[in-house]
Amino acid sequence: MSANSTVAGPHDYLRSQQRWNSLEIVFWLATLLPFVLAPDYLSLASQIAITALFALSLDLILGYAGIVSLGHAAFFGFGAYAAGILAKHGWGEPITGLLFAGVAAGLLGYLMSFVIARFRHLALIMITLGFGFLLLELANSMGWLTGGADGLQGVRMWPLLGFFKFDLWGVTAYWYSLIVMFALFLVSRRLINSPFGLSLCGIRENAIRMRAIGAASRWHVQKIYTISAAMAGVAGALLTQTTETVSLGVLDFQRSADILVILILGGAGRLYGGLIGAIIFMVARDQFSGINPQYWYFPIGILLVAVVLFLPNGILGGMAQVARSERWRRWTGRLVPWRR
């Protein structure tokens, strides 16, 4: 990205693209702050971590491979129900439950990917939307399995690692969600920085040219869609396990729409966009709904329009633009001489 890196060799350039930067480390350290600064808000923090993971899963397909989805809650909900039904029927061990839900959602995503890989743009919006509605109605009608509109009752989780109980204050819930989210973030990061990740960007940038360089685009799309579905399923399972209940809301269109808003707000295709978006959206929702529980979407709407108007690439996109600007370079160059 940097304009004066022409002197460096190609290996140095690519390595510098992938290196951990100091802001990232600060970000991850900051995720520990709620334990100290806001112990009353750990349940919210845990919800944020789960939403961030869900947004990250959408970022992999939308931000990187350019696959639009308005029905990603399908996989979130499927994972949530998978984990809930497993726990209800006597297996309440969280980590295997998480894996089970991830595999289940991944399988569903794999099946879906055969359809997804054939379409783009508007057609994809329709297909994913329809698929989301389909799954919601299925869950609604299969009350014997899902509890239907009453929600799934009787989900009892065993203590994490046989020792840490899920407490009322959300202490276990937060560090559990945070660790799972961080682990899958690391997986995503590696994925994005690999040859596979580069090819995903190629599909987003120009699908036709990808065919003309002999790329296995269809298989790439199927693969990332499966991975993304599995991650969304894990996020859903985390919600089930930390709240010990599942409602139809996990499959709701509103959830698919919210997660898209969160990703666009934060900045798609930037790995951290979904995480930043989740923090802002969830905190804003918490605060606004405290002020006015009925109309809290009003300020969210204003926020969204403002971001799209002034920061078309999301909050992180705007920040990256500032960081690239000449004035900022000069300014930070004086402060931190090692940053070239």
Place this chain on the structure above:
Amino acid sequence: MTAPALSTQGLNRRFGSLVVANDIGITLPQGARYALIGPNGAGKTTLINLITGMLRPDAGIIRLGGDDITALEPEQRVRRGLVRTFQINSLFPHLSPLEAVTMAVCERQGVAQTWLKPLTAYKDAIDEAYSILESLTLAPVCYRITRELAYGQQRLLEIALALATRPKVLLLDEPAAGVPREDSAELFAAVANLSQDITVLFIEHDIDFVFRFASRIIVMVDGRILVEGTPEEIAADARVREVYLGGGRHG
């Protein structure tokens, strides 16, 4: 004699009542340099689309090195060594040239499926990409975002992407399209310097270059082949003069 690098036989394609390819039969020997010329709308780009599989022929056979590839998908043809460039830049706007060409190399090597190791671990792919870019004088700009490159540089990147696939047969669709005449020398040099192992069919409107570089010229008019021959034969052909050279470039 080995099989021709590329041949077509009886290719037909129509859009409604408009015949865009009419019984096209061409044969390119190994290592050949053939030019495809003809007035606008003659069906030159359509022929490239048919050969590379981006369009399906209504009838006819396409052979690559003797194998029938008529039923293959475009990307399968590329993996067998049949590669094209585009008349209108078809690049990856937000990737740098180095990333784009490395990606093409990785796809060719089959490592684009893998994500256990970071891209930087595939040093030979990166080196190969860099040397391709260097050979096309793109090394100084290979870290910039493609969208920000000068137009002529983007045209060179078109060729770089094709070369990264290690083509056996390369179809160049107006490599210097849109480049001002005085700047086109670099592009023509790039085409002229292509390895002799690569069989090249190119569409070009710059007649000087066509006559200097092509060993044979195919002239297309209205979806069919009017005549094929050496530059001398084409220059002397009355019909060609009439429909193409005499009638002006846009006739």
